[in-house]
Amino acid sequence: MEITTLVLLLMLPLLVWRIYSRLKKLMGRNPSTLWHHYAAAVLLPLALGVLAAQLLGSPLGLLALLLGAGAGAGLGWWNMKLSRLENTREGFFYTPNLQLGMLVSLLFIGRLLYRGFELYLQMHEGTPLPPGEFHQSPLTVLPFAALAAFYACYHLLLLRWRRGQKPLAPLPQP
Numbered sequence: 001m002e003i004t005t006l007v008l009l010l011m012l013p014l015l016v017w018r019i020y021s022r023l024k025k026l027m028g029r030n031p032s033t034l035w036h037h038y039a040a041a042v043l044l045p046l047a048l049g050v051l052a053a054q055l056l057g058s059p060l061g062l063l064a065l066l067l068g069a070g071a072g073a074g075l076g077w078w079n080m081k082l083s084r085l086e087n088t089r090e091g092f093f094y095t096p097n098l099q100l101g102m103l104v105s106l107l108f109i110g111r112l113l114y115r116g117f118e119l120y121l122q123m124h125e126g127t128p129l130p131p132g133e134f135h136q137s138p139l140t141v142l143p144f145a146a147l148a149a150f151y152a153c154y155h156l157l158l159l160r161w162r163r164g165q166k167p168l169a170p171l172p173q174p
Contacts, residue, residue, distance in 0.1 A: 002124065005120075005121070005124070008117070008120065012113070012117075015113070016113075019106075019109055020102070020106070023101070023102060023105055023106070024098065024102070027096055027098050027101045027102070028095065029084075029086075029093055029094075029095045030093065030094055030095070030096075031091055031092065031093055032091070032092035032093060032094050032158060032162055034159070034162065036155070037155040037156075037158050037159045037162070038155075038159065040151050040152060040154075040155035041152055041155045041156045041159060044148040044149070044151055044152035044155075045148070045149075045152050047148055048065070048069060048145060048148050048149065048152075051065060051135065051141065051144070051145070052065055054135065054136070055136060055141065058136050060138050061136050061137075061138055061141050063138070064138035064139075064141040064142040064145065065141050065142075065145045066145075067142060067145075068141060068142040068143065068144065068145025068146040068149065069145040069146070069148070069149040070149070071146050071149075072104065072145060072146035072147060072148065072149030072150035072151075072152075072153065073149040073150070073152075073153040075100055075103075075104060075146070075150050076149065076150040076151065076152070076153030076154040076157070077153055077157065078097075078100065079096055079097050079100045079101065079150070079154050080153075080154055080157040080158070080161075082096075082097035082100065083095060083096050083097060085161055087165045087166075087167070087168060088168065089168045089169070089170050089171055090170075091167075092162060092165065092167070094158060096154070100150075101150075104143075104146055104147050104150045105147065107143045107146065107147070108143040108144055108146070108147040110143075111139065111140055111143045111144075115140065
């Protein structure tokens, strides 16, 4: 093994810790903004549709997409049940379940890190990758579909919650 490969492997725990700490901050108490919910509810299923169109010739890839999307949507629904929803005088807020969000996000990020390391090793060996292998691999499609469906379902449910809530009147200023 080369020295650059060893350095990369030694830096990997630092990278994982940094990603984890950043995700933990993002999954705290968040203000509920409608445009954010609409964007996630529209763009993520659209991305899944584009990926499904590219996977039409790969039955295993389509199966991984369907399994990942089903699992992600189920976890998104469960995440909504475990979320803390607040309608306060300052506005609407939600706090998602940290464990489910981390599970789905780190599963996808872990796959990306693995593929990146795999590409790095292939680059050093001089082995070319066949075109389209990355997005057609069932092991990559499954976590991406789970992530996209998780957040799409979660934000659709947040939109439904927001529509059912009436904003509280702000406190009068003295």
